[in-house]
Amino acid sequence: MEQFDTTTNAGQILAAASGGRRRAGDRIFSNLATVSAVTILLLLAGVAAFLFAEGLPAITAGADELPGGQSFVDYVAPLAFGTVLAAALASILAVPLAVAVALFITHIAPPKVALTLGYLVDLLAAVPSIVYGLWGIFVLGPAAVPVMQWLEENLGFIPFFEGPASATGRTMFVVGLVLAVMILPIVSAIAREAFSQTPRKLQEGAQALGATRWEMIRITVLPFGRSSIISGAMLGLGRALGETMAVTIILSVSGIVTFNLIGQSNPSTIAANIALDFPESSGLAINLLIATGLVLFAITLATNFLARWVISRQMTE
């Protein structure tokens, strides 16, 4: 017998039984639901459309008309560089840790406390970004100063730690650390989901062959979760790209482009630049900031598209 989709099917049979036409209540309700669905798609399209409409004057304006006397591309390029640098640093720091956290919760911690531990990690995601910003500038920044000095003295030959080390902790390095903490819960939640779905027979089979727990994880759990780790890392990257307040508060910015992570002057990020300048701007400066927002939107959208594509491809496999 064919596999019927029971819910819609029953509805159709019912409609047929009542003379073939759907009742008024049904029509109204299903239209409401459809309208909501369409509204959401329109909303997303609207975000792109309105940003484009308001950003266009700045994109087409000549360099002499814009506030800084730079063309739009010259203005946005260092910001985009800073955005990508901060987000990449955060992902590099967060992903290995997030995988370890996910493994600990799914396979190492006693099952009884695992749920609570997972909840603790989720709490990290619930902390508002303004609080991360204050914590970063008042607590983590000062604590990181000796670490940055050590990095300058001992690893100063690497361009990243060229120095001179900042004495305040308002550096890209600290921003990367804070962003890493902020994206850790997202990456680890997705890894956790995949790890806990590793087929039991694979895991038990490995252990029955005499594998230790780590060998079992290495040959079954990690390969099974690999694409989830990749997509989780990209979602985390997307989150870090758009994170605003923590960067705005912590980073001491100037318009330069540098890979030096521990110095006093750092490239700003698109989001932080908007938050810093928007309240005091007017006229074409607003359009310029909205145009940079459009660039940020495009970057995060591309990252998310890619991540979701990886996930959906893996689900069909």
Added chain:
Amino acid sequence: MAPTLDKRAGVEPLPQPLTLGPSGFSGGNLPSWGQYAVVAGALAFSAAFLAALGSFSIGLMLALTVLVSCVGVYAWSRAVEGPRRAVDRAVTLSIAAAFGLAMIPLISLLFEVTKRGIPGLSAEFFTGDARGVIGGGGAQHAIVGTLVITGVAVVISVPIGIMAAIYLVEYGRGKLGRALTFFVDVMTGIPSIVAGLFAYALFELFFGPGIRLGVMGSVALSVLMIPIVIRSAEEVLKIVPNHLREASYALGTPKWKTIVKIVLPTAFAGLVTGVMLATARVIGETAPLLVTTGVIDSLNTDPFEGRMQNLAVFAYSEYRSPGVNKQEAYDLAWAAALTLIAIVMVLSIVARLVYRRYKTEIR
């Protein structure tokens, strides 16, 4: 037989034939307290070593402890149990240490926010505003603003989010449903500042440049909140068993009435939990409100008229422009941060309690 299987699994051959039971596959076994003893010993060693060097710090001590105990456990276990179990123990220990490392920011953050936030909390914090005050003042206008802006955002997001979830679960099976699923996922990745810019651009078209309204903030928050509501609502509507729907249809109930009277009540606790968690997620947002609701020193309860303060932006502006008395302004910023964290924590804990207490048992 065993060696061939081992080769396929990519591990070294077993040192000797398998024996049953937890005592594993090599002669000896560490005592059950072995690992803990190594960690304790490593801790004592690190503390003494650093104290002898004269550069003692808690961070350094913990790092050294982890390193020393991993090496120690590996060496001891390798001698007694063989290399494979030694690796297993060392890796397990490092993963546990990584989890501990991830917990340090959470503990430090909660501790510092509480410690630094309490001095700024006073009766005045909850009852006064900051109009015409030089240093000090209260945050009542910010607290009320947060509640109004978030409240309006909830009123916008919940109906549209839940209806869209109903569409996905009960109606949408074609192209629109698939597109919606995909784009809702994409929407969860919209940066919050972009949502704020969108709300500004939208309202600027109608009200002219420089517009700041409470409701603009609510629109921005809705863009962030709707996808979270849809995801969680879809999740709980999906687990309502089909036989409930079929029983209802069999009694001649129309589909819409089945959804309203059977499906939604069954999923009610889950829906409430989802909405509360989504609210907790957006109530602390700063960036979108910074560009839409503006900064103001006095109470405004009308989201459709004038600027509106809120806790997150209040904390930011107290930090950014502390005025003459820096410490007092920082105290206020931390107090606002503490209030926000408290609201978020209460929302997420109550949300989970609601679910546990009121969820419909489905067999």
